[in-house]
Amino acid sequence: MKILVTGGAGFIGSQIVDGYLARGHRVAVVDDLSRGKIEQVNPAAKFYQADLRDLPKMEKIFKTEKPQIINHHAAQIDLRKSLADPMLDAEINILGSLNLAELCLKSKVKKIIFASTGGALYGEQDYFPADEQHPIRPLSPYGIAKRTVEMYLYYYCRVHRLSYVSLRYSNVYGPRQDPYGEAGVVAIFAQKLWRKKRAVINGAGGQTRDFVYVEDVVRANLLALKPGISGEFNIGTGKETTVNQIYDLLSQAIGVKIKPGYGPAKKGEQMRSALDYRRAKKIIGWQPRISLGQGLHLTAQFFKP
Numbered sequence: 001m002k003i004l005v006t007g008g009a010g011f012i013g014s015q016i017v018d019g020y021l022a023r024g025h026r027v028a029v030v031d032d033l034s035r036g037k038i039e040q041v042n043p044a045a046k047f048y049q050a051d052l053r054d055l056p057k058m059e060k061i062f063k064t065e066k067p068q069i070i071n072h073h074a075a076q077i078d079l080r081k082s083l084a085d086p087m088l089d090a091e092i093n094i095l096g097s098l099n100l101a102e103l104c105l106k107s108k109v110k111k112i113i114f115a116s117t118g119g120a121l122y123g124e125q126d127y128f129p130a131d132e133q134h135p136i137r138p139l140s141p142y143g144i145a146k147r148t149v150e151m152y153l154y155y156y157c158r159v160h161r162l163s164y165v166s167l168r169y170s171n172v173y174g175p176r177q178d179p180y181g182e183a184g185v186v187a188i189f190a191q192k193l194w195r196k197k198r199a200v201i202n203g204a205g206g207q208t209r210d211f212v213y214v215e216d217v218v219r220a221n222l223l224a225l226k227p228g229i230s231g232e233f234n235i236g237t238g239k240e241t242t243v244n245q246i247y248d249l250l251s252q253a254i255g256v257k258i259k260p261g262y263g264p265a266k267k268g269e270q271m272r273s274a275l276d277y278r279r280a281k282k283i284i285g286w287q288p289r290i291s292l293g294q295g296l297h298l299t300a301q302f303f304k305p
Contacts, residue, residue: 001225002026004065006052006100007073008045009036011176011184012115012217016071017042019218028065030058031074040176052096062107070112071221072100078181079120082142083267093145094152101156111163113224114153116146118168118234119209119273129210129238129274132168139270150232157230165224165284167217170236170275174214174295175302186211186296189247190303193256203265205244210236210274213295216288223284236275237288249293253300 003020007013008029013036020027027045030052041047046065050057052074075093076082082089097114104112120143122130138144153164177187185201192199212235220235247260280286290298 001068002028002066003069003071004028004030004061004067005045005071005073006030007036007075007115009033009038009041009047010073011174011178012172012214013071013073014040014042014176015174015214015218016073016221017045019222020071021045023222028061028067030061035077035178035181052099053091055099058099058103062103066107068110069225070100070104070109072097072112073115075115076142077183079140079142079183079269080266082140082145086141089141089145093142094148097149098152101152101162104162105156105160109162111165111225112153113221114149114164114166116150116166116168116232117143118170118236118275119270121147121168122270122273124270125272125274128240128272129236129276130234131276132232132234132279163230165229166232167220167224168232168234168275169217170210170212170234170273172214172217173211174299176214177299179303185243185246186250186299187303189250190254190300193250193254193258194303194305196256196258198258198261199247200261200263201243201247202263202269203243204262205247205260206242207265207269208240208242208272208274210239211241211246211292211295212236212288213290213298216290219289220280220284220286223286226284229284233280233284233286234275234277235280235286236277237292238274238276239292240272240274241292246296249296250300253297
């Protein structure tokens with residue numbers, strides 16, 4: 001199939017591109033390189049530097065490539081930026097996604113696979129792990145935008161018959177993750193430890209997250225190509241791990257003992273998060289395969305100087 005991957009120069013998107021190409025699909029990549037890196041784009045994929053908000057440019061790309069599937073990973077992903085500038089977050093994450101949906105209709109695209117979020121969507125959970133029926137109570141404009149796009153995709157599916165799969169990721173980690181941003185504690189901690197520098201943990205470090213390895217996420221995006229599958233699916237492990245535990249495990253894997261510093265907690269972040277993946281297992285045949293220990297070891301080796 002011909003697949004267009006937005007955000008295909010980024011941490012997750014570039015590895016999805018690799019996965020699709022390995023399965024024999026033809027792939028084109030759209031990325032504005034605001035966060036993605038051109039060196040991460042597989043040379044077998046056709047690359048376009050473009051912003052989803054630039055509708056005329058996106059129309060030309062669709063006319064040239066004639067994609068059958070859209071894999072949509074381009075986004076403003078910084079939770080802090082969404083709190084500071086909700087308008088910009090909505091412009092990129094909502095209006096940019098609407099441009100894509102409209103182009104899908106004009107180009108008769110079969111399906112759009114959307115990178116959504118679990119933790120930022122459910123907010124403070126009532127039960128653990130949260131399934132897809134859990135009340136949705138986002139605590140950030142970022143989470144609100146992701147849910148808004150899901151609702152638009154539901155509309156396009158029911159009214160215009162555009163099939164969609166929304167993958168609600170837990171905390172994805174692994175090689176190629178950006179160690180310089182505010183998100184991605186595994187990458188940030190790994191780089192700091194290798195450089196023997198002190199990492200700063202936001203809050204007391206007792207907050208929990210559901211850490212899922214990027215290779216497992218890539219496999220979910222491969223399985224989402226199956227015809228007849230539509231709707232929202234949690235992609236996580238169902239297990240909670242504290243930020244302090246992540247730091248300690250990475251410290252052991254790298255063999256460096258430096259006590260972390262502690263700073264103020266981030267606004268808009270929940271204290272506990274874990275996602276129930278049973279629906280994904282039942283319908284698309286997905287479940288996590290890489291253990292946290294394996295994943296952290298692989299990630300630590302990637303960041304080794």
